[in-house]
Amino acid sequence: MATELPRTDVVVIGLGAVGGVAVLPLVSAGLNVIGLEAGGWFSTRDFAPDEVRNNLRDWPQAVPKAKREIPTSRANINFEALQGGGHPMMNGVGGTSMHYWAQSWRLNPWDFKVVSETTNRYGAHRIPQESTIEDWPFGYDELEPFYDRVEYALGVSGNAGNVNGEIKPGGNKFEGPRSRDYPMPGLRSSGFTDMMSDAARQLGWEPFQGPAAINSEVYGDRPGCFYHGFCDRGGCHVAAKSSTAVTTIPEAMKSGLLDVVTHARVLRILTDASGKATGVEYLRGNQVLIQPADAVLLASQTYENTRLLLLSQSREFPNGLANNSGQVGQHYFSHHQGAPVLALFPRDLNNWYGLPAQGVAIDEWADDNFDHSDLDFIGGGNLWVHTNRRPISAAKMSTFDRVPNWGARWKTFIAENADRTNTSYIQKTTLPYRGNYLDLDPQVKDALGFPVIRITAEHRDNEQRIAAFTQDRMEEWYRAAGAIDIIRTSLGGAMGASTHAYGGTRMGDDPTTNVTDRFGFSHEVKNLGILGASVMGTSGARNPTLTAQALAWRSAQHLVDNWESIAG
Amino acid sequence: MSDKKKARTDEAGEPEALSLSRRSLLKGVGLTGAALMTGASGTVAAQPVAAAAQRIRVVEAFETLTAAESATLDALASRILPSDDGTPGAHEARAVHYIDRALTGANAASRDQYAVGLQALDDYSMQRHDRLFHQLSPSEQDAIIEAMTENQLTAFPMLGAGFFNMVRNHTIDGTFSDPYYGGNRDFVGWDLIGYPGVRIISTPEEISQGRSLSPSRQSAYDVATYTKDPVDPAAVAQGGHHGH
Numbered sequence: 120m121a122t123e124l125p126r127t128d129v130v131v132i133g134l135g136a137v138g139g140v141a142v143l144p145l146v147s148a149g150l151n152v153i154g155l156e157a158g159g160w161f162s163t164r165d166f167a168p169d170e171v172r173n174n175l176r177d178w179p180q181a182v183p184k185a186k187r188e189i190p191t192s193r194a195n196i197n198f199e200a201l202q203g204g205g206h207p208m209m210n211g212v213g214g215t216s217m218h219y220w221a222q223s224w225r226l227n228p229w230d231f232k233v234v235s236e237t238t239n240r241y242g243a244h245r246i247p248q249e250s251t252i253e254d255w256p257f258g259y260d261e262l263e264p265f266y267d268r269v270e271y272a273l274g275v276s277g278n279a280g281n282v283n284g285e286i287k288p289g290g291n292k293f294e295g296p297r298s299r300d301y302p303m304p305g306l307r308s309s310g311f312t313d314m315m316s317d318a319a320r321q322l323g324w325e326p327f328q329g330p331a332a333i334n335s336e337v338y339g340d341r342p343g344c345f346y347h348g349f350c351d352r353g354g355c356h357v358a359a360k361s362s363t364a365v366t367t368i369p370e371a372m373k374s375g376l377l378d379v380v381t382h383a384r385v386l387r388i389l390t391d392a393s394g395k396a397t398g399v400e401y402l403r404g405n406q407v408l409i410q411p412a413d414a415v416l417l418a419s420q421t422y423e424n425t426r427l428l429l430l431s432q433s434r435e436f437p438n439g440l441a442n443n444s445g446q447v448g449q450h451y452f453s454h455h456q457g458a459p460v461l462a463l464f465p466r467d468l469n470n471w472y473g474l475p476a477q478g479v480a481i482d483e484w485a486d487d488n489f490d491h492s493d494l495d496f497i498g499g500g501n502l503w504v505h506t507n508r509r510p511i512s513a514a515k516m517s518t519f520d521r522v523p524n525w526g527a528r529w530k531t532f533i534a535e536n537a538d539r540t541n542t543s544y545i546q547k548t549t550l551p552y553r554g555n556y557l558d559l560d561p562q563v564k565d566a567l568g569f570p571v572i573r574i575t576a577e578h579r580d581n582e583q584r585i586a587a588f589t590q591d592r593m594e595e596w597y598r599a600a601g602a603i604d605i606i607r608t609s610l611g612g613a614m615g616a617s618t619h620a621y622g623g624t625r626m627g628d629d630p631t632t633n634v635t636d637r638f639g640f641s642h643e644v645k646n647l648g649i650l651g652a653s654v655m656g657t658s659g660a661r662n663p664t665l666t667a668q669a670l671a672w673r674s675a676q677h678l679v680d681n682w683e684s685i686a687g
Numbered sequence: 688m689s690d691k692k693k694a695r696t697d698e699a700g701e702p703e704a705l706s707l708s709r710r711s712l713l714k715g716v717g718l719t720g721a722a723l724m725t726g727a728s729g730t731v732a733a734q735p736v737a738a739a740a741q742r743i744r745v746v747e748a749f750e751t752l753t754a755a756e757s758a759t760l761d762a763l764a765s766r767i768l769p770s771d772d773g774t775p776g777a778h779e780a781r782a783v784h785y786i787d788r789a790l791t792g793a794n795a796a797s798r799d800q801y802a803v804g805l806q807a808l809d810d811y812s813m814q815r816h817d818r819l820f821h822q823l824s825p826s827e828q829d830a831i832i833e834a835m836t837e838n839q840l841t842a843f844p845m846l847g848a849g850f851f852n853m854v855r856n857h858t859i860d861g862t863f864s865d866p867y868y869g870g871n872r873d874f875v876g877w878d879l880i881g882y883p884g885v886r887i888i889s890t891p892e893e894i895s896q897g898r899s900l901s902p903s904r905q906s907a908y909d910v911a912t913y914t915k916d917p918v919d920p921a922a923v924a925q926g927g928h929h930g931h
Contacts, residue, residue: 167913168885171864176793310895345888356887469897471882472889510863510882515856525767525836525855526829530776530879537880538897 121400121407127153127378128686129678130399130412132385132427135214136664137650137671138418139363140269144672146376148679153410154368155383155401158182158210161217161364166354170509173218173352182210184384187566190422194577194613195554202563202571207618208420212379213364215420215618216664218352220475221332221360222503223275224661225266225669228259228295229486233657236487237497245497247581250550251450253656256628256637259295265669265676267298272370273361274338275665276303277330290327293482303335306344309506311468311541312479318600324481329503331476332361332665341365350474351507383408384567387431388415388647394435396647402567413686414678418650418671421451421620422572425557425653428624428634430569441641441649446634447624448557451576454619454658455500455547458586458610460593462602463519467538473506475544484592485660486548496581498548500589501660502596504541513537519604543593547585549578549621549658555614557623576614586610619652619663626654626670639674646686648674747869749787751798755819757783759805762821764858766828775875777858785861785870797853804850807843867908874904 129145131138134156145152158181165180172179177186185208191200208215229236234254237245246252269275279300280290289305305328308316312328319326333350336343344359358365371377385401389409398411417424428447429439439447481502482488491497514533517540522528555576563571578586590607597605627633630642639654641647650671652663659666678685749757761783770776777783790798808831812820816827823831831840832851840846861870863877865885871877877884881898885907893900907913 164912164915167907167910168887169865169867169907169913171860171868175860175864179793307891309891346894347886347889467881467897469894471897472886472894510877510880511860513880513882514859514863514876523836525832525851527769527772530768530772534879534881537882 121409123409123411126398126411126413127151128412129153129414129416130155130410131416131418132388132399133157133214133417133419133423134212134363134368134379135208135418135420136216136219136363137667138416139213139216139368140272140668141416141418141650141671141675142371142377143272143367144675144679146371146374149376150679150682151376151378152371153378153380153412155380155385155399155410156210156212156214157184157382157384158212158214159381160212161354163354163356163358166349166356168347168349168353168356170349170511173349174509174512177205178209178218178352182382184210188423188426188571190572190574190616191560191563192574192576192613192615195575200560200563200573200575203616207616207620208422211364212368212381213362216332216362217354217360217364219618219664220351220662221664222476222662223270223273223277223330223332223665224659225294225297226259226657226659226661226666227293227482227486227488229488230657230659231255231258231262233497240487241491241497245491247497247550247552247579249552249554249579250581251553251632252550253627253629253632255656256626262666262669262673263295263298265673266665268672269665269668271302273332273363273366273668274303274334274341275301275330275332275361276305276335277301278305278327280327291480291482292325293485293488301330303338305329306331306333306335306474306477307346308479309470309473309477311470311473311506312477312504314468315479315504315596315600319479319481319596321599322595324483324596326479326481329476329478329480330665333474333476334359334361344474346472346474346477348472348474348507348509350476351509385419385427386567386569388417388427388440390431390433390435390440390644392435394644396440396644414646414648416648416650416675416678420651421623421653422557422616424649424651425451425623426559426570426572429559436643441624441634441643441647443643444631444634446632450551450622450625450632450656451555451557451574452549452551452621452658453574453576453614453617454621454663455549455578455582455585455610456544456617456619457608458590459545459608460543460590460597461517461519461606461608462541462543462597462600463536463604464539464541464601465603468508468541470506470508470538470541473508475505475507478503478505478544481592481596482660484589494584494588496584496588498550498581498585499660500545500547500585500592502589502593503544503546504596505544508538510537516540517606519606521604541597543597545589545593546619546660546662547582547589548660549614550581551622551625551656552579574614574616577612578610578614583610619658621652621655621658621663624649624653625656627656638677639670640677640685648678650674747781747784749784751791752783752787752801755809756801756805757787758821759809759819760786760801760854762823762828763805763808763832763854764861766825766832767855767858768862769825771825774879775873777862779872780862780870780875781872782858782861782870785864785868786857788869789857789860794857797857800845800850800853804845804854807845811840811843811846865906865908867906874902877902
C-alpha cells in the first residue's frame with residue numbers, strides 16, 4: 120500500500136537544469152515546494168579529473184535510473200526500434216547541468232517565428248511540406264526578462280553582442296537585444312581559439328567566444344574556471360560550472376520552503392475525476408509514497424516527460440495524461456548535431472587543457488542570418504570549435520586514412536598527431552515532421568517493468584542540405600587556419616537519442632496541435648505545468664538548456680501570479 | 688625530450704605542477720576560490736602528494752584472466768601498440784592489467800568474448816603454425832591480425848574485426864587511462880602522446896607550452912580529496928554534501 124504524505128503547494132518532478140531553476144521563483148513567492156529527484160547529492164570530491172569515469176563509464180558514482188530506461192530508436196515505422204548504448208541524461212540533484220558542456224545560448228529572434236519570417240521573406244512554399252512547425256506563441260522579447268534572470272541567478276559568462284539594440288564588438292551581432300551585459304565576461308581564449316578566430320576574420324566572418332554557464336571569474340562564493348580539462352561529462356571540481364546544484368537549488372533551500380527528496384523515482388502523476396492533477400506517486404527504496412500537491416511541475420527532460428505522461432493513464436485520460444488530443448509525443452525532434460568536420464593540422468594545437476565551452480562561434484551561417492533565396496533549405500548552423508582533449512580520446516583519433524589503426528606506424532602517427540586534430544561542433548536547425556514522434560515501446564521494459572520510450576524519427580531533406588552546406592563552411596574555416604587534411608562525417612538517417620531532445624509536449628495556443636498553453640501549462644490539466652525543451656517547437660542552431668531554463672522560470676512565475684486560477 | 692622530463696620530476700620533492708598550481712590559484716582565482724578548494728568539501732591542492740610510483744601496486748595478479756589468456760592477450764596488445772622501436776608500448780603500460788580489472792567490473796559483459804576470442808586466437812595459431820599465439824614471431828602475429836581486421840579467417844568467426852576492435856579499444860583505454868586503473872604504468876602512455884598529465888588548474892602559460900610542459904606525474908587519486916577517504920575528521924564532521 121502506498122503511504123500518503125502531507126500535502127504541499129507544488130511538487131516538482133526532477134531537480135535538474137530546469138526543475139532546479141523553477142524552484143527559486145516558487146519559494147520566493149512563499150510557496151511550499153517538494154522537489155523529487157531520482158538521484159542523490161554530489162560534492163566536489165566526487166568529481167575527480169578522471170576520463171575513465173566521466174567518458175568511458177558514464178558516472179559510476181550516480182544512481183543508474185536513466186541507464187535502465189534507455190530509449191529504443193528507429194528511423195521510421197519500417198524498422199524495429201533498438202535500444203541504444205546509453206541514455207543521454209543522468210540522475211542527481213542538478214541533473215545533467217552537472218556534467219554538460221554548459222554552453223548557455225539564447226535563441227535568436229528568428230527561431231521563435233520561423234513560419235512567419237520564412238513566409239514573409241521567401242514565401243510559404245519554402246516551409247517543408249511534411250513539417251508540423253508552428254511559430255512560437257510569443258516572440259523573443261517576451262522571454263528576454265527570463266533569460267536575464269537565469270543568466271544572473273546561475274552565473275553565465277559571455278560577451279554581449281546586442282545590448283538594448285546597440286551592437287557590441289566581440290559578441291554575436293545576430294543575437295536579440297539583451298537588457299544588459301552578461302554578469303561576467305566570456306571565458307578566456309586559447310592559442311587554438313585565437314588561431315581559429317584569426318582565420319575566421321580572414322574569411323570576413325566575425326568570431327566570438329560563446330556564452331557558458333561557467334564562471335570566468337569569481338561569482339558570488341564560487342571561483343572562476345580552472346581550465347583543467349575534465350569538463351566534458353565531468354562535474355566541476357571547484358564548482359565553477361553553474362549547475363543548478365550549486366546555484367538556484369541551494370539558494371532556494373535557504374528559504375526553508377524547498378524540501379529536496381532524493382532517490383525518488385516517480386511512477387505516475389495522479390489526477391481526480393475532474394481531471395485535475397492531485398499529486399505524484401513515487402518509489403523510494405522499497406516504499407511507494409504519494410505526495411499530494413495543489414500543482415505539479417513535470418521537469419524530467421524530453422524523453423521522461425513524455426513517458427511519465429503516457430504512463431499516467433486514468434479513466435479521464437485513457438491514452439495518458441494530458442493526451443486526449445493525441446499530441447503527447449508528437450512534434451519530436453532531436454538536435455541536428457551530427458555531421459561534424461574533422462581537421463588535421465601540421466603542428467600541435469596545445470589543447471590538452473581547456474573545455475568544450477572555451478570555444479569560438481561563427482553565427483553567419485545560422486538561422487536566417489544569410490540570404491536563402493537561392494538555396495534549397497531554411498535555417499542553418501552555428502559553427503563551433505573548442506579546446507577539449509584528453510588522452511584516451513586523443514589516442515583514438517582518426518588516422519585520416521594515412522596509416523593502419525594499429526601497429527608501429529599507428530604508434531608513430533598518434534605520438535606525433537594526438538594534439539594536432541580538432542573536431543567541429545555544428546548545431547543546425549532541425550524541424551518537426553509528421554512521422555517523427557515518441558511513444559511507449561511495445562516490447563522493451565525498464566527494470567521496474569514499465570515500457571521505455573520509443574523514438575521514431577529521421578532527418579529529412581532540409582536537415583541533409585544544411586549538413587552539406589555547413590560542412591562546406593566549416594572546411595573553408597579549417598583550411599583558412601592551415602588544416603592539411605579534412606574528414607567530413609555523414610549525417611545518417613535516424614535521429615536517435617540526444618541530450619538536445621525537443622517536443623513531445625509542445626507549447627502553443629492551439630490545443631489540437633499542442634500539449635501546453637503559452638505558459639507551459641497543460642491545455643487539458645490546468646494545474647500541470649511541463650518544463651524543459653519538450654515544450655519547444657523549434658531548435659534554433661544552439662544548445663537548448665538556457666532557453667529551457669528561461670521558460671521554466673517563466674512558467675513558475677506564471678503559476679505564482681495566477682495561483683488561485685491554476686491551483687485553487 | 689623524455690630525458691628532460693624525467694630529470695625535472697626527479698629533482699622535485701613533489702610534482703612541479705602542483706606547486707605551480709598553488710601559486711596560480713592564489714594569484715589568479717581569488718581568495719574565495721582558494722577557500723572553497725580547502726574548505727569543508729576536502730582539500731584539492733593542499734594535501735601533500737605521495738610519489739605516484741608509491742601508489743601504484745607493482746605486484747598485481749590477474750583476477751579473471753587465466754595464465755594462458757593473459758599471455759595471449761598481452762601478445763596481441765603488444766602488436767596493437769608495439770615497443771620494438773625501443774619506446775614503451777601496451778606491454779610496458781601493463782594494458783592487460785587494466786583489461787583484466789575492467790573485465791571483473793565495468794566491462795564484465797565482454798568477459799565471454801575475451802574467453803572465446805583468445806581461445807580462438809590460440810587455436811588458429813596452433814592450426815597454422817603449431818605454436819601458441821604468444822610464441823609466434825611478430826611478423827607471424829601481425830599477419831594474423833591483418834587477416835582478422837579484414838575478416839578473412841572465416842573458419843574462426845570469433846576472429847574478426849569486431850573482436851579486434853574491442854581489444855584495440857580496451858588496449859588504448861588501458862594504455863592511456865589514469866594509472867589508478869592498472870595500466871599506463873609510469874605514465875608511459877601519456878608520455879607517448881605528449882599529454883603533460885592531470886592537473887587541478889592550468890594557466891595560459893602552462894597550456895601554451897604544449898607537450899614540452901613538464902609532466903605532472905600524478906594520478907587523479909594521488910590528490911587525496913578524490914579518494915573520498917575521510918582525510919580530515921573535522922572536514923567530514925562539517926558535511927558539506929549539499930554543495931552550498
